[in-house]
Amino acid sequence: MQVDGVLGYLSKVTRYDRSAFTPLFIGPHRMGCVNAQWKARLLETEAALFAETADGLICRVDGDYAAISAALHAAARRWQTAGWLNGWRDENFTAFLPDGSPVFELERAAFRPLGLTSRAVHLNGLTRMPDGEVRMWIGRRSPHKAVDPNRMDNMMGGGIAAGESIELALEREGWEEAGIPADRLELLPQSALVLAERPVQRGLHREWLYVFDLWLQAGETPCNQDGEVAEHVLLPLAEVEQLLVDERFMIDAALVASDCLLRLGYWREAGSRIADALRGVTLPPDTCIHAGA
Secondary structure, three states, rough: HHHHHHHHHHHHHHHOOOOEEEEEEEOEEEEEEEEHHHHHHHHHHOOOEEOOOOEEEEOOEEEEEOOOOHHHHHHHHHHHHHOOOOOOOOOEEEEEEOOOOEEEEEEEEHHHHOEEEEEEEEEEEEEEEOOOOOOEEEEOOOOOOOOOOOOEEEEEEEOOOOOOHHHHHHHHHHHHOOOOOOHHOOOEEEEEEEEEEEEEEOOOEEEEEEEEEEEEEOOOOOOOOOOOEEEEEEEHHHHHHHHHHOOOOOOHHHHHHHHHHHOOOOOOHHHHHHHHOEEEEOOOOOOOOOOOO
Protein backbone atom coordinates (compact mmCIF):
# COMPACT_ATOMS: atom_id res chain seq x y z
CA MET A 1 0.00 0.00 0.00
CA GLN A 2 1.10 3.56 -0.76
CA VAL A 3 -0.80 5.56 1.84
CA ASP A 4 1.65 8.48 1.95
CA GLY A 5 1.58 8.81 -1.83
CA VAL A 6 -2.21 8.86 -1.88
CA LEU A 7 -2.30 11.40 0.95
CA GLY A 8 0.10 13.65 -0.93
CA TYR A 9 -2.02 13.45 -4.03
CA LEU A 10 -5.28 14.16 -2.16
CA SER A 11 -3.71 17.18 -0.49
CA LYS A 12 -2.63 18.48 -3.88
CA VAL A 13 -6.07 18.20 -5.50
CA THR A 14 -8.30 19.30 -2.62
CA ARG A 15 -6.54 22.42 -1.31
CA TYR A 16 -6.28 25.81 -2.97
CA ASP A 17 -6.04 29.51 -2.12
CA ARG A 18 -9.64 30.63 -1.74
CA SER A 19 -8.54 34.23 -1.27
CA ALA A 20 -7.76 34.30 -5.00
CA PHE A 21 -11.49 34.22 -5.77
CA THR A 22 -14.17 36.88 -5.31
CA PRO A 23 -17.65 35.80 -4.18
CA LEU A 24 -20.31 36.15 -6.88
CA PHE A 25 -23.90 37.03 -6.03
CA ILE A 26 -26.72 36.38 -8.47
CA GLY A 27 -29.24 38.92 -7.28
CA PRO A 28 -29.31 38.51 -3.47
CA HIS A 29 -27.89 34.97 -3.46
CA ARG A 30 -24.22 34.01 -3.19
CA MET A 31 -23.84 31.37 -5.88
CA GLY A 32 -20.32 31.41 -7.29
CA CYS A 33 -16.74 32.72 -7.21
CA VAL A 34 -14.66 34.38 -9.91
CA ASN A 35 -10.91 34.66 -10.30
CA ALA A 36 -9.10 37.94 -10.89
CA GLN A 37 -9.08 37.59 -14.68
CA TRP A 38 -12.80 37.02 -14.95
CA LYS A 39 -13.57 39.69 -12.37
CA ALA A 40 -11.73 42.24 -14.51
CA ARG A 41 -13.46 41.04 -17.68
CA LEU A 42 -16.92 41.25 -16.18
CA LEU A 43 -16.41 44.69 -14.69
CA GLU A 44 -14.83 46.10 -17.86
CA THR A 45 -17.16 44.62 -20.48
CA GLU A 46 -20.38 43.79 -18.64
CA ALA A 47 -20.86 46.87 -16.46
CA ALA A 48 -24.59 46.86 -17.15
CA LEU A 49 -24.84 43.38 -15.65
CA PHE A 50 -22.04 43.09 -13.06
CA ALA A 51 -20.89 45.47 -10.33
CA GLU A 52 -18.48 45.30 -7.41
CA THR A 53 -19.77 45.72 -3.85
CA ALA A 54 -18.21 45.44 -0.39
CA ASP A 55 -19.29 41.78 -0.30
CA GLY A 56 -18.02 40.80 -3.72
CA LEU A 57 -19.26 40.82 -7.29
CA ILE A 58 -22.99 41.10 -7.93
CA CYS A 59 -24.88 40.15 -11.06
CA ARG A 60 -27.79 42.55 -11.34
CA VAL A 61 -30.42 40.30 -12.81
CA ASP A 62 -33.99 39.85 -11.71
CA GLY A 63 -37.11 38.14 -12.86
CA ASP A 64 -38.07 34.51 -12.97
CA TYR A 65 -36.05 31.42 -13.93
CA ALA A 66 -36.52 32.02 -17.66
CA ALA A 67 -35.59 35.72 -17.51
CA ILE A 68 -32.40 35.16 -15.50
CA SER A 69 -31.44 32.24 -17.74
CA ALA A 70 -31.95 34.35 -20.88
CA ALA A 71 -29.88 37.28 -19.56
CA LEU A 72 -26.95 35.08 -18.55
CA HIS A 73 -27.14 33.03 -21.74
CA ALA A 74 -26.85 36.22 -23.81
CA ALA A 75 -23.82 37.27 -21.76
CA ALA A 76 -22.21 33.85 -22.21
CA ARG A 77 -22.65 34.13 -25.96
CA ARG A 78 -20.80 37.45 -25.86
CA TRP A 79 -17.96 35.80 -23.95
CA GLN A 80 -17.84 33.02 -26.50
CA THR A 81 -17.68 35.54 -29.35
CA ALA A 82 -14.84 37.34 -27.55
CA GLY A 83 -12.88 34.08 -27.45
CA TRP A 84 -12.99 33.80 -23.64
CA LEU A 85 -15.26 30.78 -23.45
CA ASN A 86 -13.98 27.53 -24.94
CA GLY A 87 -15.66 24.16 -25.02
CA TRP A 88 -19.21 25.32 -25.74
CA ARG A 89 -21.43 22.23 -25.57
CA ASP A 90 -25.00 23.48 -26.20
CA GLU A 91 -25.86 21.75 -22.92
CA ASN A 92 -27.19 23.59 -19.91
CA PHE A 93 -26.64 22.95 -16.20
CA THR A 94 -29.00 24.22 -13.51
CA ALA A 95 -27.88 26.52 -10.68
CA PHE A 96 -29.71 25.85 -7.41
CA LEU A 97 -30.10 27.55 -4.05
CA PRO A 98 -29.19 25.49 -0.95
CA ASP A 99 -32.89 24.77 -0.35
CA GLY A 100 -33.12 23.11 -3.75
CA SER A 101 -34.83 25.96 -5.58
CA PRO A 102 -33.61 26.23 -9.19
CA VAL A 103 -32.60 29.81 -9.99
CA PHE A 104 -31.48 29.60 -13.62
CA GLU A 105 -29.83 27.38 -16.19
CA LEU A 106 -26.77 28.19 -18.24
CA GLU A 107 -24.46 26.66 -20.82
CA ARG A 108 -22.16 24.31 -18.92
CA ALA A 109 -19.03 25.96 -20.36
CA ALA A 110 -19.94 29.15 -18.47
CA PHE A 111 -20.23 27.47 -15.07
CA ARG A 112 -16.47 27.42 -14.39
CA PRO A 113 -15.79 31.11 -15.18
CA LEU A 114 -18.53 32.09 -12.73
CA GLY A 115 -17.56 29.41 -10.19
CA LEU A 116 -21.10 28.02 -10.16
CA THR A 117 -21.75 24.61 -8.64
CA SER A 118 -22.78 21.83 -10.99
CA ARG A 119 -23.79 18.22 -10.37
CA ALA A 120 -22.64 14.90 -11.82
CA VAL A 121 -23.17 11.17 -11.40
CA HIS A 122 -20.30 8.67 -11.06
CA LEU A 123 -20.52 4.90 -11.12
CA ASN A 124 -17.92 2.57 -9.61
CA GLY A 125 -17.87 -0.82 -11.28
CA LEU A 126 -16.82 -3.64 -8.94
CA THR A 127 -16.37 -7.37 -9.48
CA ARG A 128 -15.66 -10.08 -6.93
CA MET A 129 -13.37 -12.69 -8.45
CA PRO A 130 -13.87 -16.44 -7.84
CA ASP A 131 -11.16 -16.38 -5.15
CA GLY A 132 -12.93 -13.53 -3.31
CA GLU A 133 -10.65 -10.71 -4.49
CA VAL A 134 -12.45 -7.45 -5.30
CA ARG A 135 -11.41 -5.63 -8.46
CA MET A 136 -12.51 -2.30 -9.91
CA TRP A 137 -13.52 -1.41 -13.46
CA ILE A 138 -11.65 1.64 -14.71
CA GLY A 139 -12.40 3.50 -17.94
CA ARG A 140 -9.79 5.15 -20.13
CA ARG A 141 -11.18 8.27 -21.74
CA SER A 142 -11.12 8.60 -25.50
CA PRO A 143 -8.03 10.29 -26.96
CA HIS A 144 -10.49 12.55 -28.80
CA LYS A 145 -12.10 13.97 -25.65
CA ALA A 146 -11.70 17.74 -25.33
CA VAL A 147 -11.17 17.42 -21.56
CA ASP A 148 -8.64 15.00 -20.05
CA PRO A 149 -8.15 12.77 -23.12
CA ASN A 150 -6.65 9.33 -22.41
CA ARG A 151 -6.85 9.83 -18.65
CA MET A 152 -8.35 7.21 -16.39
CA ASP A 153 -11.92 7.51 -15.19
CA ASN A 154 -14.48 5.62 -13.15
CA MET A 155 -16.57 3.06 -15.00
CA MET A 156 -18.91 5.96 -15.73
CA GLY A 157 -19.09 9.66 -14.94
CA GLY A 158 -21.12 12.49 -16.42
CA GLY A 159 -22.85 15.78 -15.74
CA ILE A 160 -26.51 16.15 -14.79
CA ALA A 161 -28.19 18.30 -17.43
CA ALA A 162 -30.77 21.00 -16.73
CA GLY A 163 -34.17 19.46 -16.12
CA GLU A 164 -32.70 15.99 -15.54
CA SER A 165 -32.99 14.08 -12.27
CA ILE A 166 -30.07 12.30 -10.64
CA GLU A 167 -31.73 8.96 -11.40
CA LEU A 168 -32.27 9.71 -15.08
CA ALA A 169 -28.72 11.02 -15.47
CA LEU A 170 -27.39 7.82 -13.89
CA GLU A 171 -29.41 5.66 -16.28
CA ARG A 172 -28.51 7.75 -19.35
CA GLU A 173 -24.79 7.95 -18.60
CA GLY A 174 -24.69 4.34 -17.45
CA TRP A 175 -25.90 3.19 -20.84
CA GLU A 176 -23.90 5.68 -22.94
CA GLU A 177 -20.55 5.15 -21.24
CA ALA A 178 -20.74 1.55 -20.02
CA GLY A 179 -23.69 -0.16 -21.76
CA ILE A 180 -25.47 -0.82 -18.45
CA PRO A 181 -29.22 -1.30 -18.95
CA ALA A 182 -31.48 1.13 -17.09
CA ASP A 183 -33.14 -1.61 -15.06
CA ARG A 184 -29.77 -2.37 -13.44
CA LEU A 185 -29.53 1.21 -12.20
CA GLU A 186 -33.03 2.49 -11.48
CA LEU A 187 -33.14 1.24 -7.87
CA LEU A 188 -29.41 1.42 -7.16
CA PRO A 189 -28.78 3.09 -3.78
CA GLN A 190 -26.40 6.02 -3.64
CA SER A 191 -23.08 5.06 -2.05
CA ALA A 192 -21.33 8.40 -1.50
CA LEU A 193 -21.49 12.15 -2.00
CA VAL A 194 -18.25 13.90 -2.97
CA LEU A 195 -17.48 17.59 -3.51
CA ALA A 196 -14.88 18.29 -6.19
CA GLU A 197 -13.59 21.86 -5.93
CA ARG A 198 -10.42 23.34 -7.43
CA PRO A 199 -9.11 26.12 -9.68
CA VAL A 200 -8.99 25.27 -13.38
CA GLN A 201 -7.83 27.24 -16.41
CA ARG A 202 -11.39 28.36 -17.07
CA GLY A 203 -12.10 29.50 -13.49
CA LEU A 204 -13.31 27.41 -10.55
CA HIS A 205 -14.51 23.83 -10.87
CA ARG A 206 -17.08 23.08 -8.16
CA GLU A 207 -19.26 20.01 -8.54
CA TRP A 208 -21.26 17.66 -6.32
CA LEU A 209 -20.57 14.06 -7.36
CA TYR A 210 -23.39 11.62 -6.66
CA VAL A 211 -21.62 8.28 -6.42
CA PHE A 212 -23.04 4.79 -6.95
CA ASP A 213 -21.46 1.32 -6.79
CA LEU A 214 -22.51 -1.44 -9.19
CA TRP A 215 -21.33 -5.01 -8.69
CA LEU A 216 -20.81 -6.85 -11.97
CA GLN A 217 -20.62 -10.62 -12.18
CA ALA A 218 -17.33 -12.27 -13.13
CA GLY A 219 -17.23 -12.28 -16.92
CA GLU A 220 -19.60 -9.31 -17.22
CA THR A 221 -17.91 -6.47 -19.12
CA PRO A 222 -18.86 -2.80 -19.56
CA CYS A 223 -19.33 -1.75 -23.18
CA ASN A 224 -19.10 1.90 -24.20
CA GLN A 225 -21.82 3.11 -26.57
CA ASP A 226 -20.99 6.75 -27.36
CA GLY A 227 -17.28 6.67 -28.23
CA GLU A 228 -16.24 8.69 -25.16
CA VAL A 229 -14.47 5.77 -23.45
CA ALA A 230 -11.61 4.06 -25.28
CA GLU A 231 -11.66 0.96 -23.07
CA HIS A 232 -12.66 -0.45 -19.70
CA VAL A 233 -10.15 -2.51 -17.73
CA LEU A 234 -10.69 -4.61 -14.61
CA LEU A 235 -7.88 -3.88 -12.17
CA PRO A 236 -6.74 -5.18 -8.78
CA LEU A 237 -7.20 -2.49 -6.13
CA ALA A 238 -3.43 -2.12 -5.74
CA GLU A 239 -3.22 -1.10 -9.42
CA VAL A 240 -6.02 1.42 -8.90
CA GLU A 241 -4.01 2.86 -6.01
CA GLN A 242 -0.94 3.05 -8.26
CA LEU A 243 -2.93 5.03 -10.83
CA LEU A 244 -3.85 7.49 -8.07
CA VAL A 245 -0.24 7.93 -6.99
CA ASP A 246 0.92 8.27 -10.60
CA GLU A 247 -1.77 10.96 -11.16
CA ARG A 248 -3.22 9.07 -14.11
CA PHE A 249 -6.85 9.68 -13.14
CA MET A 250 -8.89 12.73 -14.00
CA ILE A 251 -9.26 14.44 -10.63
CA ASP A 252 -12.99 13.96 -9.99
CA ALA A 253 -12.63 10.26 -10.77
CA ALA A 254 -9.63 10.05 -8.45
CA LEU A 255 -11.69 11.41 -5.55
CA VAL A 256 -14.47 8.92 -6.28
CA ALA A 257 -12.04 6.01 -6.59
CA SER A 258 -10.27 7.00 -3.34
CA ASP A 259 -13.56 7.12 -1.49
CA CYS A 260 -14.52 3.71 -2.88
CA LEU A 261 -11.20 2.11 -1.87
CA LEU A 262 -11.69 3.57 1.61
CA ARG A 263 -15.23 2.16 1.89
CA LEU A 264 -13.99 -1.24 0.69
CA GLY A 265 -11.46 -1.27 3.55
CA TYR A 266 -8.50 -1.43 1.19
CA TRP A 267 -6.20 0.63 3.43
CA ARG A 268 -7.17 -1.36 6.56
CA GLU A 269 -5.81 0.30 9.73
CA ALA A 270 -4.35 3.20 7.70
CA GLY A 271 -7.82 4.02 6.40
CA SER A 272 -8.38 6.58 9.15
CA ARG A 273 -5.63 8.75 7.63
CA ILE A 274 -7.30 8.67 4.22
CA ALA A 275 -10.67 9.38 5.85
CA ASP A 276 -9.18 12.46 7.53
CA ALA A 277 -7.86 13.67 4.17
CA LEU A 278 -11.31 13.23 2.60
CA ARG A 279 -13.24 14.69 5.52
CA GLY A 280 -13.88 18.04 3.88
CA VAL A 281 -14.66 16.41 0.54
CA THR A 282 -17.10 13.61 1.34
CA LEU A 283 -20.51 13.67 3.01
CA PRO A 284 -22.87 10.83 3.97
CA PRO A 285 -24.78 9.76 0.85
CA ASP A 286 -28.16 10.62 2.41
CA THR A 287 -27.12 14.23 3.13
CA CYS A 288 -29.73 16.61 1.78
CA ILE A 289 -27.74 19.06 -0.31
CA HIS A 290 -28.25 20.88 -3.55
CA ALA A 291 -25.83 22.34 -6.04
CA GLY A 292 -25.87 25.78 -4.49
CA ALA A 293 -24.94 24.53 -1.01
